Amino acid sequence: MDVTTAIQKRRSIRKYKDKEIPKELLMQILESARLAPSGAxxxxxxxVVVTDAKKRKALVPVCKDQKFVGECSAFIAGIDDPVQKWARVDIAIALEHIALVAEEKGLGTCWIGAFDQEKLRDALGVPPGLVVTAGMTLGYPDEAPExxxxxxxxxxxxxxxxS
Ligand SMILES: Cc1cc2nc3c(=O)[nH]c(=O)nc-3n(C[C@H](O)[C@H](O)[C@H](O)COP(=O)(O)O)c2cc1C
Incomplete structure (x- = not known):
């Protein structure tokens, strides 16, 4: 699948099959974040990649009761250092790389911006000074939204x- 097609086909997926993502495939998807550009x-x-079902379910109330956070195969938290000027932009690019490569591989994603910052930081063990900028659910789609x-x-x- 070319990038244009992945951009055109991608949808936010909020219903997932109960299916584990093979580690090798997950690593290929995460590699797209590693290769993302960043300021300087x-x-x-x-x-932080949460694949453990019990841990993901515990994140549901932290993410404003969004049930699908507990039903996807992996929850990915994008963490940045707010001291760095472009940190929020950088992590956003990396997460969208994940979304597009996931699409190419037949998986679905949904950005998660609705969460309690302090509770999510605590749940994920994020060190002081760093922030969770956004999360992303990842898994096998069980819906095909318009x-x-x-x-x-x-x-x-x-x-x-x-003007
Ligand atoms: C920064 C950001 C935060 C978002 N947060 C959430 C969220 O917490 N829950 C949710 O269901 N969708 C969330 N979304 C998904 C948007 O609602 C979705 O991208 C938009 O409605 C367009 O739909 P599409 O992604 O299917 O094209 C978020 C998207 C972005 C970019």
Missing amino acids: NRQPWQL ARTRKTMSELVHWESY
């Missing part, structure tokens, strides 16, 4: 200047 190549990121609407090109793109 600082790579100010860490990923594409959500997007702005039109003319609503989005300004040629040569904003």
Whole structure:
């Protein structure tokens, strides 16, 4: 699958099959985050990957009761060092790499921004000073949602200047 197709086909998946991701495949997907660009190549990121079902289920109340956090195969927390200027941008790029490679491999993802920062940090054992910028569920899709609407090109793109 080429990148354009992966971008076009990707949907947020909130219903997953109860199926483990083979370790080798999970590592291939995570490799896409490792290769992501970052400001000055600082790579100010860490990923916590939670595959253990009991641990994932414990994250559901921490993630505003989003049930599918407990039903996916892996929950990935994108952690960054807020002292680094571009840290939030960097981890976002890395997570979206994961989303696109997951799509290519036949898996689904959903970004998770709705969570309690302190509780998630505690649950994942994140050291002081670092923050969880976003999470992502990963697993085998058990739904095929329609594409959500997007702005039109003319609503989005300004040629040569904003006004
Ligand atoms: C930063 C960010 C945070 C998000 N947080 C959540 C979330 O907590 N729960 C959820 O169900 N979807 C979440 N989403 C998914 C968006 O709702 C979704 O991307 C958007 O509705 C467009 O749908 P699509 O991804 O299927 O194209 C998040 C997306 C982004 C980029």
